[in-house]
Amino acid sequence: MIRIAGYSQYFNRGGVNEVLALENVDLxxxxxxxxxVIGSNGAGKSTLLNGLAGMYPPDAGTMSIGEWDVTAWAExxxxxxxGRVFQDPLVGTCASxxxxxxxxxxxxxxxxxxxxxxxxxxxxDHFREQLRTIGLGLEDRLKSSVGLLSGGQRQALTMVMATMxxxxxxxxxxxxxxxxxxxxxQILELTDQIVRAKQLTTLMVTHNMAQALTxxxxxxxxxxxxxxxxxxxxxxxxxxxxxxxxxxxSVKGEAFALDRSLxx
Numbered sequence: 001m002i003r004i005a006g007y008s009q010y011f012n013r014g015g016v017n018e019v020l021a022l023e024n025v026d027l028x029x030x031x032x033x034x035x036x037v038i039g040s041n042g043a044g045k046s047t048l049l050n051g052l053a054g055m056y057p058p059d060a061g062t063m064s065i066g067e068w069d070v071t072a073w074a075e076x077x078x079x080x081x082x083g084r085v086f087q088d089p090l091v092g093t094c095a096s097x098x099x100x101x102x103x104x105x106x107x108x109x110x111x112x113x114x115x116x117x118x119x120x121x122x123x124x125d126h127f128r129e130q131l132r133t134i135g136l137g138l139e140d141r142l143k144s145s146v147g148l149l150s151g152g153q154r155q156a157l158t159m160v161m162a163t164m165x166x167x168x169x170x171x172x173x174x175x176x177x178x179x180x181x182x183x184x185x186q187i188l189e190l191t192d193q194i195v196r197a198k199q200l201t202t203l204m205v206t207h208n209m210a211q212a213l214t215x216x217x218x219x220x221x222x223x224x225x226x227x228x229x230x231x232x233x234x235x236x237x238x239x240x241x242x243x244x245x246x247x248x249x250s251v252k253g254e255a256f257a258l259d260r261s262l263x264x
Contacts (some may be wrong), residue, residue: 002029002052002169002201007061009044009225017220021047021075023225025061029169032199035191038211039222045205048222049171052203065168080109082201083162085155085175095147099138099157102125102146106161130160134190152183156190170195172204176211186216202262209241214250221248 009022022044029035037045051058052065054075059238062071065081085092088190093102103117104127119127126141131139134156138144146154155175172191176184192215195202206212212219220245221229229247231239239247 001064002027003004003062003064004028004052005062007048007051008059008065009047009056010059011058021225022051025227027220027227027245028241029201031201031205033218034195034200034215034216035204035218035220037203037205037220037222038207038209038212043222044225045222047225048204049084049173049205050167052078053082053084053171082168083165083167085158085162085170085172087177088173089151089158089178091153091157092161093146094197095145098143098145099131099149100124100127100142102157103130103161104165104250106164111164130164131157134160135192150183152179152187155179155183155187159187159190162230163198163200166198166200168200168201170200172202173182174205174207175209191215200228206244209244213237213239213241213244 004025004027007022007025008020011017011021020068021242025044025048027048037048039045050056053061054070054073054077058071062069064070065078068080068081068087070078095106097105100119100123102123103121104136107123128139131142136153136156138149138157144156149157159175174185175191179187188211192206194200202216204216213236217236218230218232219239
């Protein structure tokens with residue numbers, strides 16, 4: 001369970017370029033919730049994920065992950081409980097290492113590290129089993145350098161690495177935005193498959209409203225640092241893209257206009 005209460009985040013506070021990125025945000029996620037996050041540019045979507053990951057201390061509010069109050073925890077300490085996949089497929093993996101070495105590093109997240117054999121035989125069997133589920137044939141290329149993989153293959157590998165030790169929360173920050181449409185769909189389907197199979201509590205930022213409505217059991221919309229819409233279950237399932245846009249304008253108190261670029 002994830003609990004964020006009264007979270008406010010400033011940038012350049014006290015200066016001429018002061019920005020209030022998030023204002024008094026309250027958010028509670030139950031175990032297994034798959035929440036899609038949308039909003040216009042500058043709405044605070046990435047700030048919300050980065051703040052939960054501990055990239056900067058909150059200016060106000062508290063955060064808890066499971067039974068732990070992580071408000072004062074540094075990013076490296078929270079990393080033991082958080083899996084992350086970024087927009088850039090090159091960020092989540094180490095290009096100079098091979099596939100099994102990358103997986104071995106991911107397996108050690110949050111655990112003590114000592115001198116020893118980097119990849120053990122039983123670990124290698126486990127890696128093959130994990131990679132076989134994504135259907136890209138990477139289970140037969142454990143010794144291949146990650147730098148030789150395509151963007152889609154690296155993002156798929158990153159998904160496996162981020163979820164290998166079943167994190168308390170999975171953070172996906174526009175993790176398909178840099179991919180071509182076909183590959184993006186494959187990664188989204190893989191994401192849905194992993195999240196459902198492992199019942200992972202997940203926050204997924206996207207600019208694509210159709211994706212936001214298709215995936216997950218809950219949707220939140222941010223605007224100017226505040227959550228202005230929170231729908232779940234059947235209410236979310238029954239929404240269309242046009243209805244979602246209309247709800248956005250309605251909450252803002254403005255007249256509805258069919259502008260699909262609004263949330264892009």
